[in-house]
Amino acid sequence: MPSSHHESSVTVSTRLLDYLLTTYASKGRILLKKVLTAGQVSVNGRQYTRHDVQLVPGDKVLVSWIPLPPKPVFSKLNLEYQDDHILVINKMAGLLSVATDHENELTAYRQLRDYVKATQPGKGLYIVHRLDRDTSGLMLFAKSEKVQESLQRTWAETIISRRYVAVAEGVVLEEKGTITSYLRESKALKMHSSPHSSDGDLAITHYKLLKKGAHYTLLELELETGRKNQIRVHLSDMKHPVAGDKKYGAKTNPIGRLALHAAGLAFTHPVTGKLMEFRLPVPGKFLHLVAAEL
Known part of the structure; x- marks a missing residue:
């Protein structure tokens, strides 16, 4: 490994800053705090900037003494996490996940593919799942075909939870519940729901009421299955x-977008086996919409 980087193994439980101060005492406290705050320290492949991260014996700490390049500028997405195998983003509403053969617009996939190609030669970007254009929130990508195949093949076991928040029209009276049906796609690319197993694929959605107003309800939804447009249907x-x-019967469009947000994603890392958990706050427009009802 180049001298500009140094990796070491933790032998006793301690906080990250304390570990750096002990291991690299000659560097001085000011420099070490600057390096940590700048994001030049990673633990087990994950970047940290907080001083109080708890370390345990066996953890691998990698320090880069060279300042990181400027953060990339993306359109309508934020990079939440990446390592050598996966990448997680927060996609904004209005951004297409990936273009079809007949489309040539800027997508989440195209931006991230170019970014990975420029920063990690030899790596690629591979689709694992998608979000509708007007749905915002967390998306997971793979950086190799092997990892993509592993995630897709073991999706049901690897994905621990997928949590969404949505603003629904009307007042939902039940505090919580489960919706079960069978979904199939029509030739018009619209999903249809049926109570009969012969009519499609099983779809199960659990919901919990978060807040209700006079005309709208804020719901938290957990996917047990992941069918196309499942929550919407x-x-x-x-x-x-x-x-x-509008596609599935809404009569209003109070915030100028689909009020659906992928707010939580938890899964087992396909390479390290570690639990990976990501959470996003409820969009302010969702909260404002419900609060305005009071």
Whole structure:
């Protein structure tokens, strides 16, 4: 490994800054705090900037003494996490996940592919799952075909939870519940729901009421299965479609977008086997919409 980097193994439980001060005492406290704050320290492949991260014996700490290049500028997405195998983003509403053969617009995939190609020669970018254009929130990508194949093949076991928040039209009375149906896609590319198993693939969505107003309800939804447009169809089945979702029966569009946000994602890392958990706050427009109802 180049002298500009140094990796060491933790032998006793301690905080990250304390470990750096002990291991690299000659560098001085000011420099070590600057290096840590600048994001030049990673533990087990994950970048940290906090001083109080708890280390345990066996952890691998990598320090880069060269300042990191400026953060990339993306359009309508934020990079939440990356390592040598995976990448997690927060996609904004309005950004297409990946273009079809007939489209040539800027997508999340195209931006991230170019970024990985420029920063990690030899690596690529591979689609694992998608979000609808007007749905915002967390997305997971792979950096190799092997990792992509592993994630897709073991999806049901690897994904621990996928949590969404949505603003639904009307007032949902039940505090929580489960929606179960069978979904199939029509030739018009619209998903249809049926109570009969012969009519499609099993889809299960769990929901919990977070806040309700006079005309809208804020819901938290957990996917047990991951069918196309599943949440949108299931809320339509409840007669409480997602606000802004004209395709599935919404009559209003109060915030100029689909009020659906992928706010939580937890999974087992396909290479290290470690638990990876990501959470995003409820979009301010969602909260404001419900608060305005009071």
